[in-house]
Amino acid sequence: MSPLLSVLVDGDPQHVYAPGDKVTGRVVFMAEKQEQVKSLKLKFTGACITRTTRPFYVSGNDADTDISTRKVYKATVPLFNFERVLMAGCTAAANKCSWTFEFEFPEQTQTRCSKWGHGSHFNRDIHPLPPSFHTYTNEPGGEATIRYCVQAKLTRSGLKASKTACHTLRFSNPARRNLHLQSPRT
DSSP states (O other): OOOEEEEESSOTTTOOEETTEEEEEEEEESSOOEEEEEEEEEEEEEEEEEEEEEEEEEOSSSGOOOOGGEEEEEEEEEEEEEEEEEEEEEEEEESEEEEEEEEEEEESSSSOOHHHHOOTSSOOHHHHHOEEEEEEEEEEOOOOEEEEEEEEEEETTTTTTOOOEEEEEEEEOHHHHHTTTSSSOO
16 A cells, blocks of 8 residues: 655635745655655745647648647746755654644745746746746647645655645735836836
């Protein structure tokens, strides 16, 4: 039997967070038998994820091409990434373990991105966090997502598969709504 892993966030699961809000909860790990653990890590992340497809060939009407005859392009750009190691290089006994956590939503993105890695139209400077969303594009298989989550990942020794548990968080940034409403100073 595979060990159980879960991320439980305190409060209303539909809560919409804002910059500076704290995310609290706990990670629960339950093993029915002794487990060799390489690592158990907890991450609080934000990312911009895009996916699109392009035809392998050019025809008269590319919109009619089947999704299986298209090349998939996917990019993930980190907005922030905070990580904690809960266990590393140990043997976990057959029992239930629990760790509490507390993270704070940052005001701005944590990293700068290179125009060479993500294109010249990507906002490379540190900027206010965008709101979470998920939308589909007009391209077959195309979608865009801004995603924030708390994720636990268990890496076990040997050929045993890793386990991941994730809790997605909703986020809105009132400061971003006001950015385009402010008139430029003359």
